[in-house]
Amino acid sequence: MFLIAAAAGPALPDWVVSLTTIAFSNALVVLGLVVLWRAGLVSFGQALYYCIGAYIVALIGRWAGFTDAFALVLLGGVGAGLVAALVGALLARYREIFFAMLSLALSMILYGVLVKTESLGSTDGFSVTTPTFLGFALHGDKLILALYWLTLGIGAVAALAVGTYFRSIAGALAAPIRDNEIRVEFLGVSVTGIIHIKVVIAGVLGGLGGALGALTIGHVDPNMAYWTTSGGFVFVTILAGAGSVAAAFVGSLLFEVIRTIAVDVMPGLWQMVLGSVLLLTILFLPDGLGSLVARLKKRGEARS
Amino acid sequence: MSRFEVDGSDVLTAFAILTDGLVYAAYLFIVAIGLTLIFGVMKILNVTHGSFYAFGAYGAATAVGIYANADWPAALGFLFMLAFGMAVGLVMGVILERGLLRLVYGRDEVVVVLVTYATFLILEDVIVLIWGPGSYPAYQPLVSAGNTEIGDLVLSNYDIILVALAAGLAGAAYWALKFTRYGRLLTTVIFDRETAAAFGINVTLVYTVTFIIGAMLGALGGAVMAPKISVTLGIGVEVIVLAFAVVAIGGMGSIEGALIGALIVGICRAAAVHLVPQVELFVIYGVMALVLVVRPYGLFVRAQPRKI
Numbered sequence: 001m002f003l004i005a006a007a008a009g010p011a012l013p014d015w016v017v018s019l020t021t022i023a024f025s026n027a028l029v030v031l032g033l034v035v036l037w038r039a040g041l042v043s044f045g046q047a048l049y050y051c052i053g054a055y056i057v058a059l060i061g062r063w064a065g066f067t068d069a070f071a072l073v074l075l076g077g078v079g080a081g082l083v084a085a086l087v088g089a090l091l092a093r094y095r096e097i098f099f100a101m102l103s104l105a106l107s108m109i110l111y112g113v114l115v116k117t118e119s120l121g122s123t124d125g126f127s128v129t130t131p132t133f134l135g136f137a138l139h140g141d142k143l144i145l146a147l148y149w150l151t152l153g154i155g156a157v158a159a160l161a162v163g164t165y166f167r168s169i170a171g172a173l174a175a176p177i178r179d180n181e182i183r184v185e186f187l188g189v190s191v192t193g194i195i196h197i198k199v200v201i202a203g204v205l206g207g208l209g210g211a212l213g214a215l216t217i218g219h220v221d222p223n224m225a226y227w228t229t230s231g232g233f234v235f236v237t238i239l240a241g242a243g244s245v246a247a248a249f250v251g252s253l254l255f256e257v258i259r260t261i262a263v264d265v266m267p268g269l270w271q272m273v274l275g276s277v278l279l280l281t282i283l284f285l286p287d288g289l290g291s292l293v294a295r296l297k298k299r300g301e302a303r304s
Numbered sequence: 305m306s307r308f309e310v311d312g313s314d315v316l317t318a319f320a321i322l323t324d325g326l327v328y329a330a331y332l333f334i335v336a337i338g339l340t341l342i343f344g345v346m347k348i349l350n351v352t353h354g355s356f357y358a359f360g361a362y363g364a365a366t367a368v369g370i371y372a373n374a375d376w377p378a379a380l381g382f383l384f385m386l387a388f389g390m391a392v393g394l395v396m397g398v399i400l401e402r403g404l405l406r407l408v409y410g411r412d413e414v415v416v417v418l419v420t421y422a423t424f425l426i427l428e429d430v431i432v433l434i435w436g437p438g439s440y441p442a443y444q445p446l447v448s449a450g451n452t453e454i455g456d457l458v459l460s461n462y463d464i465i466l467v468a469l470a471a472g473l474a475g476a477a478y479w480a481l482k483f484t485r486y487g488r489l490l491t492t493v494i495f496d497r498e499t500a501a502a503f504g505i506n507v508t509l510v511y512t513v514t515f516i517i518g519a520m521l522g523a524l525g526g527a528v529m530a531p532k533i534s535v536t537l538g539i540g541v542e543v544i545v546l547a548f549a550v551v552a553i554g555g556m557g558s559i560e561g562a563l564i565g566a567l568i569v570g571i572c573r574a575a576a577v578h579l580v581p582q583v584e585l586f587v588i589y590g591v592m593a594l595v596l597v598v599r600p601y602g603l604f605v606r607a608q609p610r611k612i
Contacts, residue, residue, distance in 0.1 A: 042414045090597060097349055097413060098600055101552050105592045108545060112585030227545050231421060238418060268432055275425030282419055283407060 014144060019256050021148045021216045024155045027252035028209035030236045031162055032202030037242040038166075039198055040178030041095065044230045045103030048087075048110050049080040049206025051225035054214035055114075056080075056207070061129040069131035069150055069215060076211025077204045084203020085196075092196040095181075107225050114222035125221025128214050151212050155249065158205060163245045165201070170194060235278055241288020251289060319457060321574045327463045329570025330470035331529055335543055336550040336562045337477060338521030344494045344557020345514040347413060351420040352400060353522045354544030355427035356393050360526025362431060363392035365440035365535045367527075378448040385445060389527025390520045397519025401512050409511075428540060439536035446531035466528060470566075473521075477559050490514065494557050549592040555602025564603060568595075 012020075029046050036043050053076035060075060061067050087106055094102055115123055130143065138146050165171045173194060176184045181191050214220050223229065240251020258277060262270035285292060339353045367388035371381040400423065408419050449461035481487035492500045493510050501507045526539075533539060550569055554561025569588055576587040583590075595603065 042417075094596075094600055097417070097556075098552075098596065100414070100417070101349075101548060102593065102596050104545070105549065105552070105589045105596065108549075108589040109586055109593060112583075112587075112589055115585055116582045228541060234418065234421075268437065269429045271425045272429030272433075275422045275427075275429070278422035278425070279419065282415060282422065286411075286415065 017144050017148045021151045023252040023256040024151045025209045025212035027249040028158055029206045029233050030248040030252055032205035033233055033237040034242045034248050035198050035201050038174035042100050043103040044100045045107035046206045046233050047225050047229035048107035049203045050210035051110055052080045052083055053207030053210030054220045054224050057211045057214045058128045058220040067129055067132045069133050073211040077208040080207020081200055081204035084200045088196040088199035091199050092192045104227055107230055111222050111225040125219055127219050131215050147216050159245045239281055239288055241291050243291055317578055321578050325571035325574035326467050328573055329566040330467045332550050332570055333470045333563055333566035335525035336547045338518035339547045340551045340557055340562045342518040346511050349417045351424045354540035355424050356519045356522030357526040357543050358431055358540035359392050359396055360389040360523030361530040361535045362435050364389040364527035364530035365442040368442040368444050372444050382445045386527050389523045393520040393523025397516035401515040439534050442530040442535055474563050549588050552592055553595045555605040558604040561602055561604035
């Protein structure tokens with residue numbers, strides 16, 4: 001899928017490429033949420049890592065003058081991952097609503113700090129310097145394409161890595177943890193340890209997504225850490241379902257398309273459209289669109 | 305003056321922090337009590353509570369518009385504003401509970417939270433549909449209440465009324481829970497829903513009534529705050545996350561917890577605003593994170609047995 005998208009890049013109009021780039025950088029964050037979702041945890045604070053990744057990219061670009069896109073994105077991911085490792089030790093001890101609330105609180109703390117920091121532009125945020133790619137400075141169309149390919153590349157790597165994780169034993173333990181944690185502990189496995197790892201994975205993915213998002217949008221602001229941003233990511237996770245890795249990417253793309261259409265068709269009421277879509281999905285397709293695809297596949301198999 | 309001598313301005317600041325903190329705590333308590341009640345009884349973290357607040361505020365602004373043009377006396381207008389706001393909350397509570405929540409009662413807690421989040425998004429735009437995107441000033445009750453001066457400190461009478469209202473509400477809630485039949489039924493359902501049902505308590509009815517009361521309280525919070533804030537889009541978004549912080553600190557389902565949580569957050573924020581303004585936003589969530597670290601379920605929660 002990624003190869004097709006990459007090949008199609010130059011042929012598609014600019015706005016489609018930009019839309020897909022943003023969708024796929026969001027998809028990385030959603031992938032992190034899927035990792036946690038499988039273990040029965042909903043994080044309402046992924047915006048924390050998204051914002052950290054974005055601000056690392058923006059700050060290094062501004063203060064150190066260092067603008068290589070690859071390095072910046074990697075640093076964004078690593079930075080967010082480090083924070084995740086730190087707070088993960090705390091978060092891993094909570095479940096369900098309290099996990100969600102604590103993650104929310106942490107992301108709002110970052111928001112509060114950023115809003116009050118004048119040197120970082122307070123609520124206005126500041127712009128991100130144009131990235132270079134291994135020394136090449138690109139502009140206009142070529143820049144958009146380059147970011148697109150970068151996002152696709154990182155997306156593909158992340159998809160492969162997470163897919164491997166899901167097929168590993170640690171990944172397979174996610175469902176048992178969701179169902180009955182105590183029995184998993186009886187198996188001799190440290191549930192807290194596994195959840196900590198999942199938080200870190202989600203953090204790294206969130207940071208990568210944020211870094212790519214910052215480069216594509218060209219601007220960072222504290223709103224990236226606000227709870228409504230986290231809510232948006234959770235929204236996409238519900239839409240896509242936690243069934244597969246591909247679902248995260250397709251779901252993100254679909255979400256961006258729906259949002260664009262909603263803003264176009266009902267400019268004042270797009271939130272209502274999104275909310276309705278979310279509601280209908282929860283009520284009628286609780287496992288997301290991924291489950292719909294799986295169901296159709298099964299029906300096709302049963303027929304043959 | 306030596307370092308340890310307290311001068312007049314320090315006392316003034318301390319007093320200002322106390323009064324500001326109390327006012328802010330009063331506002332938080334009125335908003336949070338509905339949320340904690342709904343969570344305690346129904347185990348639903350109701351994101352739509354922000355919508356109740358917003359609708360209450362907008363309803364109150366409309367009410368102020370009505371009575372200001374009709375030139376009613378201030379006290380009557382104030383009561384009308386509150387009643388109007390609560391009526392809005394009542395209608396919303398009934399519609400949402402009957403129409404939507406019925407469909408998701410059996411499901412996982414988190415799913416229900418997401419349903420309420422989706423509803424919140426929809427309702428944010430319903431506000432735009434009904435009232436448009438502009439802002440509505442509703443300052444008449446605030447202005448007509450006047451001010452009281454204590455030494456150098458000027459207190460708005462409206463703020464004093466707010467604190468009195470919150471205290472009254474806390475007292476009423478305490479009395480209702482301890483001494484009325486319905487209150488005791490509620491406490492039973494909060495403790496253990498299944499056992500309560502086994503004893504013949506109509507849990508479904510309790511759920512409905514609780515949700516409606518919670519909605520009315522949320523709307524009351526919005527109505528009472530409408531004169532103090534600019535009633536515009538986004539007030540629901542801000543308030544819901546503050547209410548969460550208070551409820552998380554106090555313990556979900558605990559009214560004393562909501563009171564103490566509101567006081568803690570209120571005074572900490574007032575202290576931050578007066579002493580270290582940079583940390584104002586951060587301090588609320590910092591306190592929340594701190595409390596959650598020490599007491600994961602909040603300050604006032606009964607120990608729950610672990611079910612295997």
